[in-house]
Amino acid sequence: MTGLRAASTDIRFIAVPHSEVAFTMPQSTPSPRQPEKRSSRMIVVDDNVRCIGGHFYELSNLLMTGAKKVGYDPMLATHETFDSAQARTTFPIVPIFQTRRLLRWSMGVDGESTVARSLTGMPSDRSPWNRVVQSFRDSCVPPSKRPSRMLETWKDNFLSLVERIKPTSNDRLLISTGDDFLMLALASALQQAKLPSLRIDIILHFALTTDDQPDKQERLKQIGRQTRQAIKLMGPHDVHLHATTTSLAQQWRQSNVGTPISVIPYPTRTRPHLEKQIAAEPESNCKKPLKLVLAGLPRAEKGRESIHDFLLDVQAMHLNNHDYQVSMQMPPQKWESMIPSTLHGCYRKAMNGSANSPLEVMTSDLSTDDYHRWLDTADVGLFLYEPQRYKARCSGVLLEMLGRGVPVIVPDNCWLAEQVRKAGGHRSIGFIYQDRSEIPDLMRQFKKHRPAMMERASAYAKKLQQQHDAVNTLRVMGLASDHLAPDHLAPDHQTRNVA
Secondary structure: OOOOOOOOOOOOOOOOHHHEEEEOOOOOOOOOOOOOOOOOEEEHHHHOOOOOOOOHHHHHHHHHHHHHHOEEEEEEEEEEEHHHHHOOOOOOOEEEEOOOOOOHHOOOOOOOOOOEEEOOOOOOOOHHHHHHEEEEEHHHOOOOOOOOHHHHHHHHHHHHHHHHHHHHHHHHEEEEEEEEEHHHHHHHHHHHHHHOOOEEEEEOOOOOOOOOOOHHHHHHHHHHHHHHHHHHHOOOOEEEEEEOHHHHHHHHOOOOOOEEEEEOOOOOOOOOOOOOOOOOHHHEEEEEEEEEEEEOOOHHHHHHHHHHHHHHHHHHHHOOOOOOEEEEEEOOOOOHHHOOOHHHHHHHHOOOOOOOOOOOOOOOOOHHHHHHHHHOOOOOEEEOOOOHOOOOOHHHHHHHHHHOOEEEEEEOOHHHHHHHHOOOOOOEEEEEOHHHHHHHHHHHHHHHHHHHHHHHHHHHHHHHHHOHHHHHHHHHHHHOOOOHHHHHHHHHHHHOOOO
């Protein structure tokens, strides 16, 4: 499947005998055929989607699946490199965007901008000096990655999308991964697009500031001022903003963005519930090492620099005696710096498919199905995440673990710890650590108390799966109220959380 699937038209030519034509007269003039009424489309847009693996595609796919259930005809616009043939979906896909990751030029935690920008992407700070400094920084990156070029490319691609699919006022536009800079690009595109008034929903994922940021309040003001102007220029469209955590919604409200922010449950895939009956396991299985999974590709905010020291800390206590096997995704070109030299031989054994290695190494490009089958094998999930980066940021991987009934080990002072506390706190469905040096002992405690923790985690998983089902996400966003009865709602999200 390549590009957008055009709606099929059933045209049939029927040969009629001449004698029938001569002697069969119509009794009345037939009324003209009325055009079929088309369902509203849910147009999901994410330029970050380049392959069927990863959370960008997973999120888009879940939202489309939920949209289909509540009566929409979903479709997805992706980066141009996306191979539609691999998607194995019946939803139309349009690989059209020639640029991606506009988050790079956000003023938030994950971006490189320090000043507000205009609709052209040029610095527009009130201070001439700040504009000069940011302009110089912009010029130091390759031309195709400069903010003005990325914004212009995204705008042109969006206009091509509009021309191709021709949205109507009945359709819904959903930006599944939004940020302050992308909203500039969207506003610029909508200024030129020939569109009827649309409802536009934008999901926000990334923190705007950190607690220890010295210019925190000024940065929030800049983001709010820039986004407020962008949304104003999106008129007459009806723009709705949604945050995936309460902390992130609070940051956006503090920015005085001027638009209500709803808090939505991040959707996660519903899996057949995997209740591991510890007591009923054969004696031989009791001697198998427990599998500790570090899910997701190692990135800076996910504790990439801590993997080496973590493995050193647990090698003697848990790996050499086969109490645990550590399973992780690892990019092939960087593994030597993340794996201690004392485990290089074990890593090579794992790469050769040995089941006796204390390490299990998964490729960095797992398909969605393979990724979820891998998570199904976890006994415990470990998160080495940087707390400051996840203070206001949701982790889809954590939800995937908790939705399976897998106990977890997470850092304190971030959204991940909030989820464990919500389920009962430290030692309930998992552990909360203050320092990574505590992890080896927490692994020892998990081995000792595993049956009770897994029982609690299993019970909590059922509640979480209902709350984070994509249909419920759309309902909380206000996109399913015309299609579903109230009994489809999870109890915790029966009203929109808007302030």
